[in-house]
Amino acid sequence: MKEVVRSFEGLHFALKAFSSRLTIFRGLKSIDYPLVTSLGRMKWFIEMPIERQERIMFDKFKQRAIPVLEFEPHDDWDWLTLAQHHGLPTRLLDWTLNPLVAAYFAVEDDTFAGDSVIYALTGLKRVDVRLQADPFSLQTISRFIPRHVTRRLTAQAALFTAHPQPGTAFENYEGLERIIISGSVRRELKVDLYRYGIHRASLFPDLDGLCSHLKWLREDSGHDRSKSDDRTSKLE
Numbered sequence: 001m002k003e004v005v006r007s008f009e010g011l012h013f014a015l016k017a018f019s020s021r022l023t024i025f026r027g028l029k030s031i032d033y034p035l036v037t038s039l040g041r042m043k044w045f046i047e048m049p050i051e052r053q054e055r056i057m058f059d060k061f062k063q064r065a066i067p068v069l070e071f072e073p074h075d076d077w078d079w080l081t082l083a084q085h086h087g088l089p090t091r092l093l094d095w096t097l098n099p100l101v102a103a104y105f106a107v108e109d110d111t112f113a114g115d116s117v118i119y120a121l122t123g124l125k126r127v128d129v130r131l132q133a134d135p136f137s138l139q140t141i142s143r144f145i146p147r148h149v150t151r152r153l154t155a156q157a158a159l160f161t162a163h164p165q166p167g168t169a170f171e172n173y174e175g176l177e178r179i180i181i182s183g184s185v186r187r188e189l190k191v192d193l194y195r196y197g198i199h200r201a202s203l204f205p206d207l208d209g210l211c212s213h214l215k216w217l218r219e220d221s222g223h224d225r226s227k228s229d230d231r232t233s234k235l236e
Contacts, residue, residue, distance in 0.1 A: 027106030040167040091166035
């Protein structure tokens with residue numbers, strides 16, 4: 001996008017350009033953060049190809065997670081989803097079908113001074129896991145819709161992209177565009193999103209999400225108390 005978003009109205013106008021149901025979104029706190037998987041962002045302490053490091057972690061996760069599983073994974077796509085959900089670095093990248101969810105993750109840290117970004121990705125082919133049973137043999141970057149749906153994935157309208165080269169930044173795809181959010185409106189936009197039902201408690205429907213949200217409502221960082229109107233004083 002040519003213009004930087006400086007208001008909720010500006011964000012709404014920018015998002016209207018993406019009307020396709022095949023468009024997915026990802027919000028990042030800083031425009032300087034590369035669009036790369038958690039696996040690609042790791043700082044490795046052993047000199048070894050990233051794919052080998054990935055398989056070691058993934059295999060150990062499968063071996064040791066069994067005693068605490070709440071559902072039975074059917075294949076390695078299920079296992080990857082589970083690993084990504086619980087914080088293991090993987091070749092998956094989180095996206096959402098809801099652009100306001102992406103906006104929230106872009107501005108969630110309302111103490112950060114720099115500009116944020118929402119990536120909008122259109123036209124990426126969906127992987128058929130029935131035909132592509134092995135995620136580690138995938139040849140092209142693809143959309144992946146997980147079979148196992150948790151409350152968090154549902155609340156965030158979440159899905160993934162799967163990356164055959166997890167250490168390579170994903171920024172040159174022809175269907176990828178950026179919406180830049182000015183750091184000057186980060187707090188204001190976070191409050192606007194709250195008023196539309198997009199906040200930590202709604203996106204993380206568990207006790208941790210609720211407590212984080214209640215803490216934000218009581219903290220100065222949650223909103224600008226210097227404003228004279230009651231726009232932020234009635235956040236409950």
